[in-house]
Amino acid sequence: MYWQQKGPANTEAVSKLAIQRAKELKITHIVVASNSGATVGYFLEQGLAVICVTHHVGFMSPGDDEMPAATRDKLSAKGVKILTTTHLLAGVDRALRNKFGGVYPAEIIAQSLRMLGQGVKVCAEISAMALDAGLLPYGQEIIAVGGSGTGADTALVIVPAHSNNFFDTKIKEIICKPREF
Numbered sequence: 001m002y003w004q005q006k007g008p009a010n011t012e013a014v015s016k017l018a019i020q021r022a023k024e025l026k027i028t029h030i031v032v033a034s035n036s037g038a039t040v041g042y043f044l045e046q047g048l049a050v051i052c053v054t055h056h057v058g059f060m061s062p063g064d065d066e067m068p069a070a071t072r073d074k075l076s077a078k079g080v081k082i083l084t085t086t087h088l089l090a091g092v093d094r095a096l097r098n099k100f101g102g103v104y105p106a107e108i109i110a111q112s113l114r115m116l117g118q119g120v121k122v123c124a125e126i127s128a129m130a131l132d133a134g135l136l137p138y139g140q141e142i143i144a145v146g147g148s149g150t151g152a153d154t155a156l157v158i159v160p161a162h163s164n165n166f167f168d169t170k171i172k173e174i175i176c177k178p179r180e181f
Helices: 010-023 039-043 071-079 091-100 106-115 118-132 163-168
Strands: 031-032 050-053 082-083 142-146 154-159 171-180
Touching: 010 039, 010 142, 010 154, 010 171, 031 039, 031 118, 039 050, 050 118, 050 171, 071 082, 082 118, 091 106, 091 142, 106 118, 118 163, 118 171
Parallel strands: 031 050, 031 142, 050 082
Antiparallel strands: 142 154, 154 171
């Protein structure tokens, strides 16, 4: 499925397609990029293990955690595992670019993935992050959901690899993504 535009207007439809495909393929784990927790709400009570990956603390401003503690508590109580950590394709490379200029390997990888859309990059990144954190089973297909800002506009079937073997990641299917990005 291809959306005419990127963005949060696609979130509900993305969630329905992702859940449908997970059921068809008997996939049990879904990784969702969300800072507010709103997108995660679409995936609750679907019989899936839900992992929510947020921006790292300090992403928007020093010391700021974009997901309120009450939201974390509410999602955790519903069985959602929440991962807040350094972005795989940013981190120290971004710090080098910000301080000294230039382009560094992780950012080249990120830009290459963005050729297919921001959401594809996000899905590949959060899948590896969740696998590295031990929140996903190794070697199994999962569904990853991401977007181009707020909400969701992209869903993939993916077999993530650990970050130290990131190029072993297999994007098996693009369930949906925007045509325009």
